[in-house]
Amino acid sequence: MFNQNLPTYIHTFETDPRWKTFQSEHYIFHYFAESEAEKDLGHIVKTQESAYQKITTTLKLDNPGKLIEYYLYPDKETMTILTGFDWYAQAILNEFRVHMIYTEKDKPLGEHEDTHLLSLPWGLSFGLFNEGLAESMVGHAWDGTPHLTYVKEGYAKGMYLALSELMDHQGWLNSPEDGRVMYWYSLVGAFATFLIQQFGIERFEKLYRNTSRENTKEQNSGIFESVYGQTIIEAERGFKETL
Ligand SMILES: [Zn+2]
Known part of the structure; x- marks a missing residue:
């Protein structure tokens, strides 16, 4: 079981009678009749199946042997009542599910979750x-x-802590709420892309498998150095030189 801290999560959605269901090759989609999701169903299926291909091909992952379940909510209020979340999208690791707002305005489909x-x-x-x-x-x-557009902007505005401060899970949780979606997600995304492009996916996989949420900054930094042959400070310097 994966240790995901979700104190507000409730399962009211499981017994809601309004769900309609569509199964594709790698997904089960749940949506309400007459909703934006029902209207866009073909597009949703195509977008997620292509995300699935991209992720499993790029990361060389095996078929998980189970389908990903999507719950698409017609508005924020409904999602909050049925799940306890009021965020746009939330993956539930132990349930292999994604809860997502899907409205005319917000369609956060794609590879992330x-x-x-x-x-x-x-x-x-x-x-x-x-x-x-x-x-x-x-x-x-x-x-x-x-991502790089926001990263450059973020550095210019002095938004960022040193990456060495993000070397444990708390460091990420401490990133300020204000600007997180734009700047902090862009920073970590651009840095991961930098590592993968410079040193390959196999090395990144090794880093990913060996680091953990339970480790201290020192432990994770030590693992980083042993995988990449350089410290996180040196890697950050290399990353900034590419900006
Ligand atoms: Zn995420």
Whole structure:
């Protein structure tokens, strides 16, 4: 079992009679009749099946042997009442499920949440690399802007702590709420992409498998150095030189 801290999570959605269901090759989608999700079902299936292919091919992952279940909520209120979440999207690792708002305005489909689920054979690394890998698979920020655009802006504004401060899970949780979606997700996504492009996916997998949420900054930093032959401070310097 993966240790995911979700104190507000409730399972009211499981007994709601309104769900309609559609099964594709790797997914089961749950949605309400007459909803935006029902209207867009073909597009949703296509988008997620192509995300599945991209993630499993790029990361060389085996078929998980089970389907990913998507619950698509027609508005924030309904999602909160049925799940206890009021965030746009939430992957539930132990249930292989994704809860997602799907409205005319917000359609947060794509690779992010599925990467959290499909990468579980590698274990569960801490925020910097867990969110970094998910964002790296998306390949751009939530609004389609390149990660690097926001990263440069973030450094120019002095938004960022040193990456060495993000070498444990608490470091990620401490990143300020304000600007997290734009700047912090872009930073960890761009850094993961940098590591994967410079040193390959096999090395990143080794880092991911060996680091953990339970480790201290010192432990994770030591593992980083043993995998990459350089410290996180040196790697950060190399990353900044590419900006
Ligand atoms: Zn995430």
